[in-house]
Amino acid sequence: MNAPEWLDYIDHTGDAGILLRAENLRQLFERAAWGMFSVLTNVAEIRLVEETRIQVGANDLPALMLAWLSELNYRHVTEHRLFGKFGIRDINDRMIVAKVSGEAIDPDRHTIFTEIKAVTFHGLRLEKSDSGWEAQIIFDL
């Protein structure tokens, strides 16, 4: 599967990482979630049949990105689900409310490439850029 033009995968000795670009903060967080699931599986194979509401909060923007992705990974692991579409309804630098879509893991259709132990602060970068925002996130595998 080819990565979209706004996403690069970072080659890291022990872990996996993504570098992404977006026009605004909402899109940055939506794309970060998509990027994380693309590390886990082929996102194109995820049918968007169930919708879930997610709300997370944190003390600052990097911590918010961590909380958002950690929540999604937690639900993936404990509820055995995959998410492929992320619609953020509300976002500021301390809180996100979103509707995310996906389905239960189907071993016949989905190949899960790896397990993300955690989303970490290592190399976590959220920065304004000329064209909007840029983020780098490293996942502990």
Next chain:
Amino acid sequence: MQYDVQKVTDYLWELAPSGGMRVPARIYATEAMLPQILSDNAPQQAANVAHLPGIVKASLAMPDIHWGYGFPIGGVAAFDLESGVISPGGVGYDINCGVRLMASRVTRQQIVPKMRELVNQLFRDVPTGVGSAGGLKTTVSQLRRVAEQGARWPIENGFGSEADLAHIEENGCNARADAAQVSERAWKRGEEQLGTLGSGNHFLEVGYVAEIYDAEAADVLGLVPDQITVIIHCGSRGFGYQVCSDYLDVMDRAVKKYKITLPDRQLACAPISSTEGESYLGAMRCAVNYAFANRQVIAHRTRSAFEKALSMSREEIGLRTVYEVAHNIAKIETHTVEGAQTRLCVHRKGATRAFAPGSLEIPSEFQKIGQPVLIPGDMGRYSYVLAGTSKAMLETFGSTCHGAGRAMSRVKAKKAAGGRNIIREMESRGIIVRGQSRRTIDEEISEAYKDVSNVVDACALAGISRKVAQLRPLGCIKG
């Protein structure tokens, strides 16, 4: 990156304190290993750890040092109980990732004709892989007892025997675990995973004793050439990862509360004696116990798999636990600091306890030789049994290395494996491998790892552990 590294001995290098460093950073390595070690960020991480309040003597790095979360992997750092801090990054996400070595009465000659059957049976009986089903289904209250009792819980529920316990670090249970400090998320992540190997670099390997370096120690451990061994390498699964994540978040806030200045946010910590510090210790110990229980269940399933595949009785096979060690953990220990017996909180992340002969914390039958240390290599080469030394007690808070460390990223490893049939290659070398995914096997090829014998030799030359035996693989299962 440029480092001002000074030679202390042929096997020990030092970054003198500068800037906010309270103690030196010391790296155990041969001169030949140094360029590779200095080429990444890991020595800087060792230097960053030296900034932390209450750190004692030095921020230490073993020869397998490589980049990690805040603390380097292969790092050892000890803190004064009153003035020092505790940090989840100094333990790692996979709390009590560790290794159990088992030895049997079966010989290599007996097992080789049945190796494929055995590997297939192990693959059926020991759940591996991402999201693996087949873990023990535990209720919340059972899981709480696992967190409090460690390896005792499976034994009391029919998985293995009391004889295993004495041969596990801490006798398979940290009695000061505090289940009340564990979040609901961690319980949830742990509830289906007890008795599972996981994926990535976790494995279960059947091998044989290939070389003996220390006849006396090998004799005490009951290791003889061509004897069949089992190595189980895994940790606390999602339970531990969640405990670490939860407390990194707690510590991120605690740093501001206790006005601790950090060179790196990932070194988030709190005073050991603070509420946050005590809570983390209590929760971490639950994850330590989960991992002990996990390996105990897997060991039990391994014994059953041997019986089924070899059609031999448990007594004939005689798979016993030689020893089990933790290599991601924080422990309260007593060490000599400037002549005085001092209680310290010792963090080992990708480093193994290696207590000297005479240490009371190790089984009485090992006191003559020192604590056994198990150093797994990659799936194609070899692993080692070492023993702890008095020099380790003097210099490294009784610690040594833990393994080989990756040399290649997963992407590069997959490229290197591309177009090759790794399983067939391994088989042609006499090693039967089964994995849940081709991708994991490709990512885990030998070339992706450093040669563990270099790491082990460096520790032996530095005197912080002694080589006892080399084990070689015949078969393994991976996630």
